[in-house]
Amino acid sequence: MSADLAQAIRHDGHAFLPGAALRAGFDPAGQALSGAAWEDFAASWDDLRPDEYMADGGRYRLRRHAIFHAEAGGVVQRDPDGPHYQTLNNNPLNGGVQRRFAPVLPAVAESPALAALLSGARAAFEAAGQGARPWRIEMHQFRIEARPGTPGQPTPEGMHRDGVAFVLVALVRRHNVAGGATGIRVDGREGEGHFVLENPLDAVLLDDARVWHGVTPVLPLRDGEPGFRDVLVLTFV
Template structure:
């Protein structure tokens, strides 16, 4: 399946409403984000992925990734950070690690308070709010993920396979990719039919997903040069109505 061409920002809500997902190129995402806050601290924001801790729950399955996690709440136009708490998914949505309270290292304050993250969260609340105008409050979970690939083991961005997250909406934002091949985001119907695919390549490339309607996954990543470090850094934001 050919990767989609650029979608204008003004079209994205309609595309998600019709198809259940939309892929957005960085040149469209940047001005959309900058409507909410400056991205002047993006270099600090992106560098924070170098300080992610290991995912201890995934290590038990013989797999590896690094992550941090934070919870926010949006209500009546106000965004607040909630106390640190576990991430939970039922087995219905995560057959690999479901029905477990998973505690991850918290997103550090300078990242949680950064203009770049505020821009992403402001955009997410407005964009997905346009798809669900009846919602007055959102529970927002923010995940920093680093998937590392080695010459002897491909990195698995979605080790649970093609899945839903058990929320209302999902934003996946590319932060950095270094020395990797593949890592293609795929969207599927409930019967497994491939509906679309797109490789998040440049910083700020994004996937916008209606999680209640479609499934998503990401193909494994492998090093281009086996002698050098290889990683895929993404920010995942989920919104669930209260």
């Protein structure tokens, strides 16, 4: 699995991985990304906190954040909570400031689901890059809410890079929303690709140095009822 992913990332700058394939490759024993372990992990998105840094005044984004590190070939360990920072060049809307978000809860950070996702993504990125190396990893839990008449903006900054080495974006849940198409633009190639993360654990893995990405707004499918789009983002530096 990691070799195939690595080849796609090296050749195309990104790889789309359907949820079933991700489960098979990242959790071959079927114990971390299915059943109660996965349900508990996904349910933690119901306990996120408002993002207070939205320069557009939006109140549609909830999140939690954590920082991890790993020495070359070593285990992933959580670091003390700290700020998230992006330059204005990478995030012209909300960059240029140290942003502090509610921390990921300990049970979530220590969950077998997260361990499987961290391990699988790390293996793919190391195979696509220069092999085992030290990593600084940031984890972001996002919920984008869509209310009647008020779309949710997964990437209000537009097409962007995160300013890291590699990124994994995995869908956790979609409820009563339309839209949310991921756009991909690769440096040196014409055109833009589009796909939708529709099912749990549908994911895209990105070489951030080569790829721009963004997501279209989400709107409620049924009138009078809010919706949401939950994703996990893991960035590797």
